[in-house]
Each structure stands twice: as structure tokens, then as C-alpha cells.
Amino acid sequence: MSEDQNYPIYQCITIDSASSSDLDDAFSIRKNNEGWTVRCCIADISTIDVGSNLERSARQNVHTVYSGANILKPMIPDESVVSRISLTPRNTLIPVLGVTFKLNPNAEECIDLKVERARLRHLGRYTQKGAATAIKNGQSELSVELRDALTLAIRLMRQRMAALGLDSRNDVYIDESGIFRDLKISDPDTAGYIIVQEIMIATNSLVASWCLNKCIPILFRNHIPKNYDDEAFIAELKIIPAARMHEMGKAFISATCQGHMALQAPSYSWFTSPLRRYVDMVNQHNIMAYLDGHRHFPYPGGEDMRRLAEEIESRLGAINKKVSEGYKLRMQRFVARSLKAGMDFSGVEDGVLIRVIKAASTDGTLDQAPLGLMDECRKRLLTRNTSLSLLSTAIEYGNRDWHHLVLEILARFPEHAVSLLSALAMSSELIASVEFRSTDMTNLTQELVVRTKSGLTVSKIATGSNKALAKQRSAILALIEIYQVELSESDQEEIGINKILTDPVSKASDNEPGQKEISINACLEDPSNGNYKGKVLEYCVKAKIAPPHVSSTMEQLATSTRHYVTAEFVFLGCVIIAKGEASKLRDAERQAFKEIFLKIKSATLKQNIPA
Known part of the structure; x- marks a missing residue:
């Protein structure tokens, strides 16, 4: 140039x-x-x-x-x-x-x-x-x-x-x-x-x-x-x-x-x-x-580029294998030294601590691991920037003391519970999938369904003063059952987890004074904020019918993204299929739910369905 x-x-x-x-x-x-x-x-x-x-x-x-x-x-x-x-x-x-x-x-x-x-x-x-x-x-x-x-x-x-x-x-x-x-x-x-x-x-x-x-x-x-x-x-x-x-x-x-x-x-x-x-x-x-x-x-x-890609992949594999083998050998020597003699773990990276915990668990010597190992992990985990990898290793490979350490962390920072389950679903040998479901329109009660790779399904329902707390409680309950954490009442109190698991939450009943009654007719009033999805879901709860089933796909274009939403809704014996398309997922979803809302409203008025 x-x-x-x-x-x-x-x-x-x-x-x-x-x-x-x-x-x-x-x-x-x-x-x-x-x-x-x-x-x-x-x-x-x-x-x-x-x-x-x-x-x-x-x-x-x-x-x-x-x-x-x-x-x-x-x-x-x-x-x-x-x-x-x-x-x-x-x-x-x-x-x-x-x-x-x-x-x-x-x-x-x-x-x-x-x-x-x-x-x-x-x-x-x-x-x-x-x-x-x-x-x-x-x-x-x-x-x-x-x-x-x-x-x-x-x-x-x-x-x-x-x-x-x-x-x-x-x-x-x-x-x-x-x-x-x-x-x-x-x-x-x-x-x-x-x-x-x-x-x-x-x-x-x-x-x-x-x-x-x-x-x-x-x-x-x-x-x-x-x-x-x-x-x-x-x-x-x-x-x-x-x-x-x-x-x-x-x-x-x-x-x-x-x-x-x-x-x-x-x-x-x-x-x-x-x-x-x-x-x-x-x-x-x-x-x-x-x-x-x-x-x-x-x-x-064409073929020339394909052969070049294969050549690069082959060389990358050989180089990475050589580097990995060298690193593993150095790590094995370090782990062996650290488990035989007490050492200061304060300057050791999280990844090395994880290897030490896994090695001790595999050898059955975690009970005899240097005291400094758990002390250092506790010090690192008791911060808001908790390492999820370290936390997931402690629950997956740890014994009773390590399980109690995890619950101690979750008692201090319950917001980590949901992320910990997501991390375990991606990296552990035990958990296959995690799914949360709201069981009421207020979202104050959350059902958590965890499926393990062995085919076991664990379901936990928890209530909280808000949606996040309900999710956190159900996640902690699931972790305790899946990893068979030994936990007495005195353990719960000592760890500090008892308040999160048992603290009562007042929940308004249908007849409680001051509770706002939502009628079916009120659900069919046009939303001032454009929240047609909320109106449709309110209607489904009040009418005691299943909500729409929603699916979405995404298409990446050269300079933009398109989202496509399809909502299927069974109403009065008919299947309503509504679609939305927009550059933002929420806009596409709003289009689909608006179509369903208008069809519900029209059919309700025509048939004079009472509130």
C-alpha cells in the first residue's frame, strides 16, 4: 500500500x-x-x-x-x-x-x-x-x-x-x-x-x-x-x-x-x-x-480450503495435546506435594485449588487434606464475586464439611444458588437439565424441575416474597436433595441456611381484605403499556385454562437479526395460531400475544361469556 x-x-x-x-x-x-x-x-x-x-x-x-x-x-x-x-x-x-x-x-x-x-x-x-x-x-x-x-x-x-x-x-x-x-x-x-x-x-x-x-x-x-x-x-x-x-x-x-x-x-x-x-x-x-x-x-x-482446515486442525490438536500433557504433569506434581504437606494456598489460582479438591476426592483423602485448603476456599467463596467453578467443585466432589461450606455461602449469598445449578447442568456428571416454572400469576411460587443424567427427576416448590427469592429457595432445596447433604436442624441454624429455607412468607388468600379482584372483563381491557402478554396470561389464570404455548427462532442476517415467534392457544375448542416477527424478541412476542388478545376479546364479546 x-x-x-x-x-x-x-x-x-x-x-x-x-x-x-x-x-x-x-x-x-x-x-x-x-x-x-x-x-x-x-x-x-x-x-x-x-x-x-x-x-x-x-x-x-x-x-x-x-x-x-x-x-x-x-x-x-x-x-x-x-x-x-x-x-x-x-x-x-x-x-x-x-x-x-x-x-x-x-x-x-x-x-x-x-x-x-x-x-x-x-x-x-x-x-x-x-x-x-x-x-x-x-x-x-x-x-x-x-x-x-x-x-x-x-x-x-x-x-x-x-x-x-x-x-x-x-x-x-x-x-x-x-x-x-x-x-x-x-x-x-x-x-x-x-x-x-x-x-x-x-x-x-x-x-x-x-x-x-x-x-x-x-x-x-x-x-x-x-x-x-x-x-x-x-x-x-x-x-x-x-x-x-x-x-x-x-x-x-x-x-x-x-x-x-x-x-x-x-x-x-x-x-x-x-x-x-x-x-x-x-x-x-x-x-x-x-x-x-x-x-x-x-x-x-473449495477443496484447497477444506484440506487447509484439516491441516490446521491436525496441527492444533498435536500442539494442544503437547501443551496439555506438560501442564497436567506439572499439576500432578503440585497436587501431590500440596496434599502430602501443609502449604500456603493463598497465592494459588482457583483452577489449581479445584484440581487439588478433585484429586483428594478421587483418592478418598479429602478428610485428611490440609486445613489451609478449606480455609482458603472459604475466604474466597465468602465474597460477592464467588467463583462458580470452585463452588460447583465443592458441592460435586466434597464431603459433608464441604457441602456445609457451600450452604454457608448460599446462606450469605442466596443469589448464587440459581447460577450454581445452571453451572452444574453444563459441567457436572450428575445434573442434565434445570427448569423453573411459575405456579401462579404473581410468580411468588416457583417450581423447579431438575433432571439427572441417571433419569431421576427432582421437583421442588418454594414461595418467596418475590420471584427471585422463590427461585433461590427451590434451587437450594434441590441441591440438598440431589447431593444428599446431611443437614440436621442444628446444622441449619449454625450454617445460617434455616432462615432462607423456613422463613414464612405471608401470601394473600382470595378472600383477604384489601386484595384486588381481577375479573375476566378487566383482563380484556386494552393494556395502556402494550403488555398484551400479561393480559392474556391473567385471562388464562382467571378462566382456569392453559396459557399459550410459545416457540421462537432467530435468523442472523448480514447487518441485522430477525426474531420469529409462534404462539399456539386452545380457546373455545379451537386452536389459535398467532405469529410475530421483529428485530427484537420482545416486539415479536408482543405482536403474537396482541393477536391472541384481540381474538379472545372478540370471541368473548360475541358469545357473551360472563365474568
Whole structure:
């Protein structure tokens, strides 16, 4: 690319560790009344010719290998080339691949997307903790932008979690590999990580769709059910509940688009790390060729791309196996030392503590484990940023003392109970699915149905002063039964769980003075707030008939998302089928319920059904 070409200038920042020298992505975010404008810069590796020694080395290495923040083996072995391409502040107006996309105010729909050659003007480099500090304390323009970026990132993450059927709490997360992980949004040290993660996931997903529409051959990152046909092309991605994530296989590289279930993306690939991943390098070469007007791509599609995907998958498997075996060996030695002699666990990561607990449980030596192990776990769990992985390990692998520790945590933070069940449904060997049902219109009574992988069904009904408390109580009761927690009355009092499980909740009866009577006629009054769903459900409760059965599907288009809702309702011996379609799920649902409401009202008035 010549110096005099008039490419747009992107003004962006980077967030990475202080020791990183291979910065390959930068971003900027602007918020206004029309929504969000996100600009992403990706390091331009098109100067590394296909077939050159450097490209062949990258192909052989597949990706950069790290140990923590330190590079063990770089994908591109020439440090001078990486330094010249890297998006560091000293590289002024460096050529980049630019991606600009605009989201509506709720960040639920992409309304514009542009992919182009560009240049980067670096506005600042932040570490993870530096970004968190700027968000918390800074008053500069960049601090405001970082706060907006975190707001957008959390919103995108929660939308993905909600689409998976997960509670959108901040400690539940499924990564792009389809693996369940802890992620504590309220922990300030993770702010920078969340921002980069979500912006790059959104960029990768949108650019993958753009490449499909432009017929640019690329390598896709897919995540599908284990028994799915690898050659199939998923035009419409169906949503599955998070409780079934254990049925999914691992994410993989393919020459065909098959969708990414964990990210709820009909198409997904890697583009944003071309200095660290060979897949990104391949994809960028073909995108740059398209932008330059070429239609003969450096990496041809079809059979050639399929063979390249198989080659990359094979090399990734070999590398990951080698790294994993080395890590497992080191962990086995550490676990053996820690169980034989008392040690200070205060500086040990949660993942290591989990391995120690599992090893001691498997060996039957958990009762003899160093006292410091449980003390350290209790100290970490007795915070609002409780690690769900650590909590689920304690209930699944622990003995009576560990079970009591879990209940002690839930007594202090009962809001973790529902998320813990969701986590166990995805990762445990025991729980298969979790389903909550409201048993009355007030939602103050919740039924929880838990199905185990052995075929056992556990049902618990609990009442609370609000819907959340009712769910929490039923979840705790289910955990106690499923994991056969030994719990006497004195144990309940000592742990502090007795109040949550037995505290009476006054519930108004039908004849209680002051209770507002809702007649059938009142249910058929047009809602002032447009809540037709609430009116229909009120009518069903009052008329003692089954509510509508609702199903929904989603279609990801190039720059937008469409939701389709179908509601089936049996009324007066007839089946009413109502449909809704909109860019937002709630709008599509509102359309369907409005149609049902109007038909109920019309039929009721015609037949003069009494209140």
C-alpha cells in the first residue's frame, strides 16, 4: 500500500498486557442517541507474502504459544517484522484492516457495517488494570470512552448468555470454544478483558457474515452438536438451552460455515489476531485481495480450503495435546506435594485449588487434606464475586464439611444458588437439565424441575416474597436433595441456611381484605403499556385454562437479526395460531400475544361469556 493513498484514519486505543509486543487489535467506541459506533483496527499482515518463509513458518506453528503473559513460541519467528506490524503507539499511521459497525441503542441489531483498508492513529495503550483504573477514576475523554466500552461489552455478553437460556448474572459465561468459565464483571481487574473479548467477538461474527455475503473464501470457527453433519451449512441457527451445553462438541476450524452455538452466531470466524493465529492470517489475506479488487484469492476456496482446515486442525490438536500433557504433569506434581504437606494456598489460582479438591476426592483423602485448603476456599467463596467453578467443585466432589461450606455461602449469598445449578447442568456428571416454572400469576411460587443424567427427576416448590427469592429457595432445596447433604436442624441454624429455607412468607388468600379482584372483563381491557402478554396470561389464570404455548427462532442476517415467534392457544375448542416477527424478541412476542388478545376479546364479546 503506497503512502499517498487516501485511506481513512481510525483513532483507536489498545488494551493488552504490559509485556505484549504483538498487539494486533485496537478499537474505539462512540455512543450517541442513535446507538453505538464501533471501530476496530486489525494489524495488516498482507505484507507477509503467501508462500514466503515467514508465511510457511506461521503455517507450521499455527499459533503463538504462551505461558501466562510470556511467549514461549511465536507464530511469526521474525521479531522485527512483528514489531513493524504491531499496533504500538510508536507505529504512527500504520496500515490496518479497518472494520466499522453501528449498533442500535440496545445493541441488539447491527444497522451498518463497513470493511476497508485504513490507517491507525494510536490514542493510547492500556494494560488490563490500567483500563480498570481509568474507568474507575479517570475524567478524561478516553476514560469516558472506556466506560462506554465496558457498558456495551457487558450488554453484549448478557444478551448472549440470555439467548443461551442462562441467568444473565455476571458470573456465568461460556467462551467462544464452548467451554463454561467464571467471569466476574464486578471485579475491576477484568474490565479490560471483557471489553476486548466482547468487541472482538462481535467483530469476528459480523465480518464472517460479510465474507459469506461477498463470497470470500475463509476458514470458519464452528461450534455444533457432536452428531451434526460436518458438511452441512446452517442457514438458521437454533437456540438451545445452556443446560444442554454438555451435549456440544468442541469448537473447530472448517472451510464451511456451520454456526457457533456457544456464541449464538450463525457464522463466526477469526480475524482479529493475525499476528498470533494462522487462521486470522489466511482470512485477512483473502479479505485484502477482495478489497483490492482481486477475485483470484491467495487461499482458494473449495477443496484447497477444506484440506487447509484439516491441516490446521491436525496441527492444533498435536500442539494442544503437547501443551496439555506438560501442564497436567506439572499439576500432578503440585497436587501431590500440596496434599502430602501443609502449604500456603493463598497465592494459588482457583483452577489449581479445584484440581487439588478433585484429586483428594478421587483418592478418598479429602478428610485428611490440609486445613489451609478449606480455609482458603472459604475466604474466597465468602465474597460477592464467588467463583462458580470452585463452588460447583465443592458441592460435586466434597464431603459433608464441604457441602456445609457451600450452604454457608448460599446462606450469605442466596443469589448464587440459581447460577450454581445452571453451572452444574453444563459441567457436572450428575445434573442434565434445570427448569423453573411459575405456579401462579404473581410468580411468588416457583417450581423447579431438575433432571439427572441417571433419569431421576427432582421437583421442588418454594414461595418467596418475590420471584427471585422463590427461585433461590427451590434451587437450594434441590441441591440438598440431589447431593444428599446431611443437614440436621442444628446444622441449619449454625450454617445460617434455616432462615432462607423456613422463613414464612405471608401470601394473600382470595378472600383477604384489601386484595384486588381481577375479573375476566378487566383482563380484556386494552393494556395502556402494550403488555398484551400479561393480559392474556391473567385471562388464562382467571378462566382456569392453559396459557399459550410459545416457540421462537432467530435468523442472523448480514447487518441485522430477525426474531420469529409462534404462539399456539386452545380457546373455545379451537386452536389459535398467532405469529410475530421483529428485530427484537420482545416486539415479536408482543405482536403474537396482541393477536391472541384481540381474538379472545372478540370471541368473548360475541358469545357473551360472563365474568
